[in-house]
Amino acid sequence: MGTFIGHISPGFAFLSFGILYSFKFSLLLLRGEKIPLVSAPRPAGFRSCLKRIPIEGVLKLLYGTLAVMAEFFYPPGVYKLILYNKEKPDYPFVHPNEWQHVTMYAHFALSGWVDIINQACLSRRVFLYESIAIAIPFYIEALLLSNHMHGKEQVENSVHTMLLLACFLVCLVLTVELWRPNDPILWFTKTCLVMIQGTWLLHAAFILYKPLTGKPWKDNDMANLMFVINFFCWHIALNILLLLAIFGLTAFWLNRCSRRGRNPAFQRSKETLDFHLEMADGAAPRAEYEKLHAVEEETHLLQECDP
Amino acid sequence: MGTFIGHISPGFAFLSFGILYSFKFSLLLLRGEKIPLVSAPRPAGFRSCLKRIPIEGVLKLLYGTLAVMAEFFYPPGVYKLILYNKEKPDYPFVHPNEWQHVTMYAHFALSGWVDIINQACLSRRVFLYESIAIAIPFYIEALLLSNHMHGKEQVENSVHTMLLLACFLVCLVLTVELWRPNDPILWFTKTCLVMIQGTWLLHAAFILYKPLTGKPWKDNDMANLMFVINFFCWHIALNILLLLAIFGLTAFWLNRCSRRGRNPAFQRSKETLDFHLEMADGAAPRAEYEKLHAVEEETHLLQECDP
Amino acid sequence: MGTFIGHISPGFAFLSFGILYSFKFSLLLLRGEKIPLVSAPRPAGFRSCLKRIPIEGVLKLLYGTLAVMAEFFYPPGVYKLILYNKEKPDYPFVHPNEWQHVTMYAHFALSGWVDIINQACLSRRVFLYESIAIAIPFYIEALLLSNHMHGKEQVENSVHTMLLLACFLVCLVLTVELWRPNDPILWFTKTCLVMIQGTWLLHAAFILYKPLTGKPWKDNDMANLMFVINFFCWHIALNILLLLAIFGLTAFWLNRCSRRGRNPAFQRSKETLDFHLEMADGAAPRAEYEKLHAVEEETHLLQECDP
């Protein structure tokens, strides 16, 4: 929907995923863990399957499905699930914007399905499947955005071009991640770009539909176009700060947990990070590193900090 | 030929190659095999040479040659094998579209020749030669497509831009494959993109020459341009599903063969895949892997499942 | 500021950094040293922290902050720290050029802060943080430059396009350097591109605001546009020569120091370089190399050549 709510809601979705990723990858890095490319074989059965259903996948599925529904049936009373207008003589296509949005959201929902099936139902979780399933909707989004500008005004195009830039960079990062899934630089670049997409969509909703000054941005004013770019640059900086803050918070939280001594697994997190840093510089002998990892048992997010 | 049949026939050709590749690479992956970069030396002699002629190469050669013939002499009675019109005073070039298509098809036919000579006649098969020979026609196709749009209508241009996108990505994948010929991600990306080119050409034939509604798509209607992109996105998703279905079918078929116990080579295929997955995660010791491979003799496609 | 001084001052800043980098990387290469990815843990305390403050970071911070100030308050009496003009009825944005420049300079200043905090305050210096912090302002610069051309004249656009080209290549190099921080080819490519940006901005100031002939460049003259590109090519060659001269000077200076025998650390520099060259060719056994490095103690820039 080319409306205020149609930009606000995907903005919140991207932002919430970005923040979720920030925590997830901060934890992974701080505890020196890696994403396992293929999981160990898992018990079959419906109950153990249900237990393994991932929140991230369910969220993607939910957001995607709701967005598809909203495009077709929101506001209530609207019915846009038609392709042709059969009443006009030359059968013109209708609702092109809605169908483009639906295509986008449906692919994100599909990615959620792949996450759920892969993490819960298959006998092994193969991480590559999820990487591919999330790369495709971003490619689709980039493709649609780059052709979304027919007959629109300059300010709207400029706003969408910036969105396309962030989206295209996410595509690049996700493509490289197919071969390098455990590169922390890529993890955080991706996270930051997804957050930028989120906050930029929120801002875009205000620029295009509810300007704070109450006056719509004029298209023939060069200053407006220049400020669109300027604001986007500020979003980059702000989201990097937000990412840093979340990383710091996670580090602080991990640290406090380990000092309380309730969970010995966390006492090792700081050592592990120090170790990784020394590894990066080639100073620490590999043997010691292996030893460190040999004693590390699997720990899970939800076990943390509970008394 | 800028006609219905001129888009349908290359569409079928690309689609059939895509499906052929799907089966081929699914088998390769499921059985944990690799493409040998250089074959063992082979017996000389005309008969052993004839036996080695590859179906894929012959198909490329056949399709390519037929298409070249069709451009020049189809429908019967037409003769377009001329460059200049010598009757006009300034000798203008004629049939630019036909000559561009011929250039494209001729390079695919050449790629077929290289396949045949390399696989059947040379004393060793060097896989690199075939990789180069198939990359060039796709580059040529991309080059011609990107300059094929002079003086055409918007809908036609939009359709061809999407085709160009798929073609260009195939070029990129084929270029990377020169150095990484045994990367399964690249295998299936390439396969999927070739299938997309195929189904998109089929769809394009209907959009441009036989619209299902019976009314030609109007060029000045923005909705039409947006739906072209939309349909292309759906082709991406559908071809990925088709690829998955073929992969599943191959896995099911391999599995059934191995259970029937007729061909012991297939009993190992599942083990091999499991092994590869564990390798990817670094869990399986390399020594065991070598052992597994040491007992694996060469098996061929046509030996499979016969009683 | 779209003025003579507004192009001269960043020109000098880039050029001085380029020259600083030339000396720094020449020294690193000639002495066979590498940038340590993570430093050893360092003593805490305010005084030892103060001692570690890096000149490069302070310069970036100083230049960046001064430039931001100048955009808003120079020439004296001017006050441009406003976004909206609240007196006009539709609250138009004002000073778009100034705000774009401020965004750019502020990010360079931020990079200076990161350098100072990372090198002086943190318990370990992690080189990656500085690499990211310097890559971002160049990306921001590229983004702003590529949208800086609304409503400008052709010569000005052409000048800025060349600047954008150099800036974009710096971005690429800095991105690759995140993964390969110790590649000498990248070091010198980056250095040369920064120097080109510097000298080109100096030249641009004269082209746009003080043409040497006293007559402004006409925009409708094709020859002018062609000479802009031509001059840029000459800048490439001249900056490569400048880089070579600085490299030669450093080599000569290092050599003289070592011959004077005052600092034994420098006698090893030539051996080390010879060794690296042989290593590159695979001729020198690795064991000898390790030996060479084992005796190498840490040496610092400021210890050099003092009696």
Add this chain to the structure above:
Amino acid sequence: MGTFIGHISPGFAFLSFGILYSFKFSLLLLRGEKIPLVSAPRPAGFRSCLKRIPIEGVLKLLYGTLAVMAEFFYPPGVYKLILYNKEKPDYPFVHPNEWQHVTMYAHFALSGWVDIINQACLSRRVFLYESIAIAIPFYIEALLLSNHMHGKEQVENSVHTMLLLACFLVCLVLTVELWRPNDPILWFTKTCLVMIQGTWLLHAAFILYKPLTGKPWKDNDMANLMFVINFFCWHIALNILLLLAIFGLTAFWLNRCSRRGRNPAFQRSKETLDFHLEMADGAAPRAEYEKLHAVEEETHLLQECDP
């Protein structure tokens, strides 16, 4: 010079270098040799220096210098070594085309100087210097070509765009070669692209200044633009065939030399190639390979086949 001879002469230069490279790299590949990244230290002295002067470098220097001279002083009586026209009131730039060509040619001549100094005068030949020195003129050429089209006709632009494409791909290959100087795929890609530039410039001279039909190509005829691309595709195929022919010729010649038994070094060339092929497939044990190379003494081009 935007004249017939101004396109024919660089065409011949590129083509002759392409053919020279074809022989050089075919020999390198067939004999299983590699380009040494750094040579052994060489005797000093003026005479031994003179002996080492490379033909390739001298040719580049000669062609480049002659081309620069021709731009300024050809045909005799012309004098174009001026930047400004001081007689006109606003001092306009003159001869923009000539100065762009001079910039291009001068950089190729500089590359020749680097070759000569590096191979003849320095105490060690560092291959990287030559790689950089040849990459720069191609980048300059690409930069100038991409801005060479102001106010020109469509056919001329289309011809130059194809040239730019080949030139840009050479730049990419040369950039990758800085890090991978011994990759045979890159060697032959580069060679082929340089030959394409050569033959295309020859063809372009005829298209633009001496059309074979005697009638100039009309710019408003779409067919002409399409045939420009078409012809370029044929150049790709023809130059690949030319490259293959030269490779075959070299192989045949090496083979005959070795059969005549005059030079035992050549008897090993075929074995070496077979060995490389097996290595590529991982079949040949490395130990045997080392043995093969251990007995291989250095052989030079000019020793070959002499009685």
